[in-house]
Amino acid sequence: MSSTEQGTSSAAPAEPTTAPESAAAPEVPESFYYVHGKDKVVHKVSAGALQHSALIHGMISNLGYTEEQAKANPFPFENIDGDILQMVVDWCNQHKGKPTPPEDTNLPKQKEKLFDLVLAVNYLEIKELLTYCCKQVAMMVKGKSPEEIREIWMIPTDAEDEAAEKEAKKRAGKEAAGETAAAAGDAK
Amino acid sequence: MSNSEIELNSLNEVIKAIEKLPPKERFRLLKNFIRGFEKWSQLNEDCRLHVVQFLDYKSMCKLEICSKQDQGTVKDAHVNIYQMTICDERKIIEGIETEEFDNVAINFQFDSYMTRNYNLVFSAEGDGSKMQWLKFNPRKRGMDIHTLLIDSPNYHQKAIEFAENMIKKGKYELPQLMVDMKDYPMETSKMKPLPRCKTIRICGDDKEQLRWWFEWLPEKNLDIRMFSRFENTENQLVLSSEELNWPRIQQAQKFKLRGRADFTDEQFLNLEIRMAGFVSVSVSDDVINRFLKNWINGTGYQFHQVLLGSTKNRDVEKILRGIELREWDEDFREEAGFFCSEFHRFCGRGQLYQISNRIQPYESLTLQITDFEEAQLNIYHTGKRQTARNGEYYTEYYVPSYF
Numbered sequence: 086m087s088s089t090e091q092g093t094s095s096a097a098p099a100e101p102t103t104a105p106e107s108a109a110a111p112e113v114p115e116s117f118y119y120v121h122g123k124d125k126v127v128h129k130v131s132a133g134a135l136q137h138s139a140l141i142h143g144m145i146s147n148l149g150y151t152e153e154q155a156k157a158n159p160f161p162f163e164n165i166d167g168d169i170l171q172m173v174v175d176w177c178n179q180h181k182g183k184p185t186p187p188e189d190t191n192l193p194k195q196k197e198k199l200f201d202l203v204l205a206v207n208y209l210e211i212k213e214l215l216t217y218c219c220k221q222v223a224m225m226v227k228g229k230s231p232e233e234i235r236e237i238w239m240i241p242t243d244a245e246d247e248a249a250e251k252e253a254k255k256r257a258g259k260e261a262a263g264e265t266a267a268a269a270g271d272a273k
Numbered sequence: 274m275s276n277s278e279i280e281l282n283s284l285n286e287v288i289k290a291i292e293k294l295p296p297k298e299r300f301r302l303l304k305n306f307i308r309g310f311e312k313w314s315q316l317n318e319d320c321r322l323h324v325v326q327f328l329d330y331k332s333m334c335k336l337e338i339c340s341k342q343d344q345g346t347v348k349d350a351h352v353n354i355y356q357m358t359i360c361d362e363r364k365i366i367e368g369i370e371t372e373e374f375d376n377v378a379i380n381f382q383f384d385s386y387m388t389r390n391y392n393l394v395f396s397a398e399g400d401g402s403k404m405q406w407l408k409f410n411p412r413k414r415g416m417d418i419h420t421l422l423i424d425s426p427n428y429h430q431k432a433i434e435f436a437e438n439m440i441k442k443g444k445y446e447l448p449q450l451m452v453d454m455k456d457y458p459m460e461t462s463k464m465k466p467l468p469r470c471k472t473i474r475i476c477g478d479d480k481e482q483l484r485w486w487f488e489w490l491p492e493k494n495l496d497i498r499m500f501s502r503f504e505n506t507e508n509q510l511v512l513s514s515e516e517l518n519w520p521r522i523q524q525a526q527k528f529k530l531r532g533r534a535d536f537t538d539e540q541f542l543n544l545e546i547r548m549a550g551f552v553s554v555s556v557s558d559d560v561i562n563r564f565l566k567n568w569i570n571g572t573g574y575q576f577h578q579v580l581l582g583s584t585k586n587r588d589v590e591k592i593l594r595g596i597e598l599r600e601w602d603e604d605f606r607e608e609a610g611f612f613c614s615e616f617h618r619f620c621g622r623g624q625l626y627q628i629s630n631r632i633q634p635y636e637s638l639t640l641q642i643t644d645f646e647e648a649q650l651n652i653y654h655t656g657k658r659q660t661a662r663n664g665e666y667y668t669e670y671y672v673p674s675y676f
Contacts, residue, residue, distance in 0.1 A: 200312040207320050215323060222310055223327035231335045238313035240339045 117152065118145055119159035120174070124167030127159050134177040139210035165205045169198060173205055176214055184213075314342060318349075325350040330383055354443035356382040358451040359436050361429070362476065362502065366394050368407045368416050377432035377454075381439060385448075395423075395432035402428035404435075430458060437463050448472065452486060455502070459485050467491075476500040478510055487521045496527040509533055509552065514540055522546075527676065533582075542567065543574075548676050550580035558591040561650070565596055565640075571632030578673050581650045589642060592650065593626075598640070601625040612655070612670035619672055620651070633658055635668045 118135060121127045135141045141160065150158070162170060199218060206215045226234045234240065241249065316324075325333060325346055337347040358380040364373035376396040382389070394405045402423040407416040423431050440447050446469040453476035467489050475486055478501055501510035510532030512522075517536060522528055529550040536544075541556045542564055561581065567573035599605060605627065606613050616625075616639070623643040630636040637656030643649045659669040 199310060200316065203316065203320050203324075207317070207323070215320075219320070219324040220327045222313075222324045223332075225310055226336065227328060227332050229332070229335065231338050234332075234336055235339050237310065238339075239311035240314055240343065243341055246340065246342075 116150070116155070118150070118155050120162060120170065121159050122162050122165040122167040122170035126167050126171075128170065128174045130174050130177060131181065134174070134181040136182075137177045137180060137211045137213065138173075139212065141209065162205075162209075164208065166201055169201045169205045172198065172202060173209065173211065173214070177211070180213070314340070318346065321346045322350055351444050351446070352439075352442040353383050354381055354439055354447050355385050356380075356449040356451070357436060357440060357447055358453075359433070359457075360451070360453040360476075361455055362453045369394055369405050369418055377429055379432055379436045379439075381436075393432075393435065395428040395435070397426070397428055398422060400426055402426065402431055404431070429456075430461070433458055433462065440464070440467075445469075450474070452476070453500075453502075454482075455479075457482055457485075464489055470495070472496040474498045474500070476502055478502055480516065483516075484519070487519060490521055492520050493524045494526045495521055495524075497522065497525050498527075498529045498531075500531040511535060529580075529676065544576070544579070545574050547575075547577045548674075549576070549578075550676060551582050553582035558588050561587075561592045562594055562596070565592070565628065565638075565652070568638060569596065569628060569631050571630060576652075576654060578651065578653045578676060580676070581652070583649065587650070589650075593640075596628060598626040598628060601627065609670050612672060615672040616655070619675060620653070627656065629656070635659075635666050637668065639673075 635658035
């Protein structure tokens with residue numbers, strides 16, 4: 086069903102008049118926060134850019150840090166590699182204050198980093214970037230056969246999975262036995 | 274020869290060379306280009322589900338058989354189902370049977386922008402049932418009939434199970450539903466509330482079934498169309514004033530009834546449906562006159578269009594008594610020429626009048642008494658007040674949406 090509602094004016098509207106320019110609002114200085122990943126390299130990011138991350142936005146919204154306090158207390162993200170955090174920060178800066186288009190060409194190009202990026206973005210709750218990354222991963226196997234999907238995503242077969250599980254159990258059993266023996270030796 | 278030509282030529286040669294490769298080698302090249310995603314199995318379930326939701330249904334089915342873990346992920350993934358039609362009324366299914374046969378046809382669409390509809394036809398086959406569908410065969414340049422035998426004599430039940438299972442896969446977020454079933458198995462149904470449903474088309478005369486379907490829908494802002502299974506007027510669908518009081522109808526945004534609406538006068542004068550259409554209404558000409566006058570005096574509700582069925586036995590003069598009309602004469606056609614021609618294109622012709630609002634003089638209705646088939650009284654809110662940049666008001670005419 087198509088909407089066909091369209092307007093046609095009966096009388097020509099008068100010539101447009103120049104709208105009075107609104108008085109320039111006093112500029113509020115932008116606040117900055119600091120984040121670091123596994124490599125401890127600190128990145129300075131504006132609050133505007135960090136709004137993309139629901140996790141960080143939630144953390145900072147009630148803090149009211151001064152510049153010094155923010156600098157002294159960088160947010161530690163020990164589970165995120167430094168280069169991945171750098172990618173995320175760059176993306177947030179590029180998209181500061183604007184909605185992301187459905188096809189984002191500013192996404193980091195390194196495909197080998199995509200796995201870590203997806204995990205980081207999911208952890209930091211950056212919805213738009215997560216959507217874009219996941220779309221990229223999904224596109225890799227769209228229309229492929231199960232064999233091709235297995236190869237592209239390196240999916241182990243159930244038999245391989247079971248063998249790996251058995252191997253892991255065996256290893257864990259051996260390690261546990263070793264630890265018990267060591268403990269017994271210590272006790273003697 | 275320019276540089277770009279050289280590049281294009283070499284690209285052409287590369288493509289030709291790739292095309293000559295065996296499929297395995299070609300796939301290896303593609304994989305190298307994609308570079309793979311070797312840690313898919315290690316990704317947490319949250320992210321895996323997020324990825325899978327961007328796959329089309331076919332790809333999901335293929336992923337499902339890759340491993341137990343993937344089977345679990347796909348099982349929990351949300352499948353977009355945009356539209357579902359369940360119908361046992363179509364006796365001839367083109368391409369499958371040339372003669373009439375009893376069947377239940379399930380039609381669904383994954384996305385609003387996808388032009389492809391999936392059509393599955395369930396019918397009896399010996400002691401069991403079968404499911405059939407058509408698939409284009411590029412070699413034959415025609416359709417192939419695919420058949421799946423089902424080990425159950427109850428094809429009706431199997432069809433419903435299939436449809437409900439697809440709706441379940443879509444996490445009951447179906448936006449459009451169409452049902453044309455004589456006996457929907459309400460007792461064995463596994464239907465659940467459809468909170469995202471916006472559009473419902475129901476063909477049926479069984480009030481209990483109509484009420485049952487309404488229970489699953491959101492209470493407000495629905496687009497409802499109701500049809501009778503019978504075309505003749507003796508058996509037309511009639512909704513009593515009590516049934517017209519059902520909240521889903523009362524609070525609908527659009528409601529079209531291919532039947533008779535037995536409104537009480539009070540009910541009709543208190544209508545709040547923005548777009549309403551009825552084959553006939555039980556109210557008298559005087560009540561329609563009051564309805565129009567209420568709008569003129571600013572006490573009526575803000576509707577887009579109200580289409581009131583046959584005026585065969587109606588007295589148009591009575592309906593228009595005491596109402597100031599502006600005929601669509603040459604002056605009006607000159608003033609709003611584009612609107613008039615567009616209106617004719619979408620709404621047809623007939624006797625046309627403009628009725629202004631006394632409180633908001635820039636607002637007006639278009640009253641149309643059609644001159645084709647059965648005469649019909651259509652009321653559209655077409656003239657709307659707009660403000661020019663210099664602050665002056667003017668009327669802008671809007672062509673009604675198709676309804």
